[in-house]
Amino acid sequence: MSGEFIMEALILSCSTGGGHHMAAEAVQEALIRRGHRADMLDPYTLCGSHMDEKVGNCYIKCAQRAPWLFGFIYLLGNLYRRLPFKSPVYFVNRRMADLMQQFLEAHSYDLIITTHIFPGEILTYLREKDVALPKILYIATDYTCIPFTEEIDCDYYLVPEGTEQEFRSRGIPSERVIPMGIPVRQGFREEMSREKAVESLGLDPDKHYILLAGGSIGAGKILQAMKILRNYLEEHEDTVLIVIAGTNKKLYDRLKEGYGEMPGIMLLRRTECMAEYLKACDLYLSKPGGISATEAAVANIPLIHISPIPGCETKNKRFFEKTGMSKYVPNLRKELIPAMELLRDEEAVGQMKEAQRKQIDPLSAEKIAVFAEKAVRPEGSSRRFHAGHGTKENVCLITD
Secondary structure: OOOOOOOEEEEEOOOOOOHHHHHHHHHHHHHHHOOOEEEEEOHHHHHOOOHHHHHHHHHHHHHHHOHHHHHHHHHHHHHHOOOOOOOHHHHHHHHHHHHHHHHHHOOOOOEEEEOOHHHHHHHHHHHHOOEOOOEEEEEOOOOOOOOOHHHOOOOEEEEOOOOHHHHHHOOOOHHHEEEOOOOOOHHHHOOOOHHHHHHHOOOOOOOEEEEEEOOOOOOOOHHHHHHHHHHHHHHOOOEEEEEEOOOOHHHHHHHHHHHOOOOOEEEEOOOOOHHHHHHHOOEEEEOOOHHHHHHHHHHOOOEEEOOOOOOHHHHHHHHHHHOOOOEEOOOHHHHHHHHHHHOOOHHHHHHHHHHHHHHOOOOHHHHHHHHHHHHHOOOOOOOEEOOOOOEHHHOOEEOO
16 A cells, blocks of 8 residues: 555444454554554444443343343344345334434545444445445454344455355355454454563462453353352362453452452453453453454463353354364353363363464454455555545545
8 A cells, every 4th residue: 555545444333242342443453553544433322312332231231131032032133134125123223324424424434344233234224325435344243144244235244264155145245255354452462471461460470370251241151150160279279260250240249249258269340451361361261252252362372162142152152163262161060170171281272272373363453454455445546435425426536
């Protein structure tokens, strides 16, 4: 790319869990490092009245308290997508179209990136109304084609390697499906020894560390795992369990009440140092969220998946286990400790880490940034696309 070209990018996300925002931040970092400008927006903030929080909390509370219900809704989505008409998700999100159009008319962007299908549905409705929009890139944040991805109208669908055929089988044109991987922030792929990570976090270098988390929202069977791990810790006094509750205050309070004074257990609410904890710990126990699993693989830590939220996380778990990047434990009481003992074996750990390095591209965010540049400004094409001013006939182009 020419050094004089500065791209204006809009990255859309949604507050349904932290993963979509994390992927958006990773791409934003990469674009800014390459000299471009990139704004992030949750479209629901345009409504006011904390609408973005209400939308996000609806998903989060369901995932935390009734994951079976989320799985049932996901199943209904998979059944509904077979029908030859638009989904309820489309009709709900198109209500945001006027506000989104007003925002775009007040700003000038060369490119729109979305890490969630909700903004994608809004943009799809605008395109159907012949509103002028720049190129749109959709970034998948799970290792599957989630329901209704195929009904959003994007120029390119950037997906994890190994999932391309599933996206194409849903009717997305083959040439629009690009294997790029799931982007993670720079800190997860930066070289840092275990010793330096331990030192940076103020941990005891003579201890072994196990990390237990339920994603940014603290979902999954954390409390059940704690009951099992309590006995393990009593038998392994050289091991410390670090538990991250995320945004789940109720979970943190229960952990504090039950385990706050126990030796060998370290409780955290939220942390901005997730990359450092992954590099300091010897084993990671987590639900298989698309972003958290990818972050673990990039950090190259032995990984045990527990309690997936039914739906896309079931697919994530399957993908990681099939490729040898994690060990799945469906029955915590019977299988968790044997799985942990297995991953004390150097050969088993080496095989898992090698599978992670082979399957997951740590430079996905950078490659997406380069792809975005080429999508906006292929050789000999127009330099800028002025977005969002009425119809396609009103698009303003500045040629080289």
